Amino acid sequence: MQYVIMDLEWNNTYAKKTSGFINEIIEIGAVKTDEKLNTIDTFSCIVRSQIGRKLRGSVKKLTNLTNDDISSGVPFAKAFSIFRKWMGEEETVIMTWGDSDIRVLIENYSYFAGINSVPFLEKYCDLQRYYQRVKQRRADQQAGLITAAQEVGIDPELYTHHRALGDSLLTTDIFELIYDENVLRKEIVTCDEEYYARLLFKAKVLKNIDNPMIDKKRLEHYCDACGKQCELVTPWKFSCQYFRAVFHCDSCDTTYAVKVRFKKLYDRVDYKKVVTVVTPESEEEEDDDE
Ligand SMILES: [Zn+2]
Numbered sequence: 001m002q003y004v005i006m007d008l009e010w011n012n013t014y015a016k017k018t019s020g021f022i023n024e025i026i027e028i029g030a031v032k033t034d035e036k037l038n039t040i041d042t043f044s045c046i047v048r049s050q051i052g053r054k055l056r057g058s059v060k061k062l063t064n065l066t067n068d069d070i071s072s073g074v075p076f077a078k079a080f081s082i083f084r085k086w087m088g089e090e091e092t093v094i095m096t097w098g099d100s101d102i103r104v105l106i107e108n109y110s111y112f113a114g115i116n117s118v119p120f121l122e123k124y125c126d127l128q129r130y131y132q133r134v135k136q137r138r139a140d141q142q143a144g145l146i147t148a149a150q151e152v153g154i155d156p157e158l159y160t161h162h163r164a165l166g167d168s169l170l171t172t173d174i175f176e177l178i179y180d181e182n183v184l185r186k187e188i189v190t191c192d193e194e195y196y197a198r199l200l201f202k203a204k205v206l207k208n209i210d211n212p213m214i215d216k217k218r219l220e221h222y223c224d225a226c227g228k229q230c231e232l233v234t235p236w237k238f239s240c241q242y243f244r245a246v247f248h249c250d251s252c253d254t255t256y257a258v259k260v261r262f263k264k265l266y267d268r269v270d271y272k273k274v275v276t277v278v279t280p281e282s283e284e285e286e287d288d289d290e
Contacts, residue, residue, distance in 0.1 A: 001091045002040065005127070005175065006030040007167040008101045011059045011070070013052025015111065022111055023104045024051045026070050027063070028083055029164025031172045037179065039172070043086050044165040046073035051111070062162045076112045084120050093188055094121055097145050097171050098128040099199065106200070116200070121191045127175055130187040134178045145170060152177045201266040205241045213269050214262050221258050223249035224275065230256060246278065 009027040014020070030043040049055075049070045060066065074082065096102060105118050131148055132141060145167060149156040152174055160166030189195055206214060221230045230247035233255070237244050242259035249256070255278040263270040276282075 003033045005095045005172045007164045027164040029168040031168045047079045048073035048075045093123040095125045125188045133183045198266045204264045206262040221247040225252045
């Protein structure tokens with residue numbers, strides 16, 4: 001088994017064919033290591049842009065790539081065919097920092113080859129997620145590559161940042177320093193149908209209060225002061241992602257403005273509730289500010 005730590009650079013550009021914006025890949029960088037993380041080889045390739053002729057100013061600044069560079073590169077299909085040959089036949093775990101490179105790769109394969117998957121992706125590990133697990137942080141505490149480098153004591157200035165190979169080398173060095181076999185084993189996923197379904201799933205806010213996915217218990221409110229169940233004063237109304245209603249506690253004579261949001265994720269419904277006490281002053285102010 002081997003690891004391929006990959007990084008991509010891309011240029012956001014308008015595609016006539018799909019009448020929408022696409023992140024066109026302009027550079028591939030990768031480091032191949034053996035199971036003990038010894039570097040076997042590195043890979044670097046500029047991809048010739050076929051959709052956007054010009055780089056965005058921000059991309060030029062970030063990568064130092066020029067329009068000449070990307071027009072002299074190798075076209076997408078050829079570039080990834082060279083990359084796959086470079087990967088070789090050995091069982092490979094592809095690794096990237098965060099999953100956006102994989103999303104962009106799917107977007108590009110979909111545009112150029114009409115497939116919604118990555119042909120050479122069999123096993124995958126999101127090193128940003130892995131890093132969070134090793135550091136035992138919450139799911140929403142994501143560290144960028146530079147922050148992570150600083151946290152593990154690497155000087156990111158020594159790498160060519162925002163170039164595909166430079167970022168892959170930096171990612172590889174971070175990975176070496178935080179290597180944890182047990183965590184890693186759990187973070188390597190098989191890229192089957194479910195993997196893609198989960199990755200490409202678009203979270204949706206539920207707008208219909210009668211939706212069976214909405215837990216009706218979540219639409220009750222208990223007084224923050226005395227704990228008694230409050231009375232619903234106004235019917236639930238949906239606006240700006242939230243169902244909103246006013247509740248009243250008869251014992252405390254307190255009025256609450258309650259808003260709840262239900263978001264359908266791949267395998268669960270995310271629930272968020274915000275409560276504010278309504279005072280005579282706040283009532284005078286016009287409605288909600290959101
Ligand atoms: Zn009360």
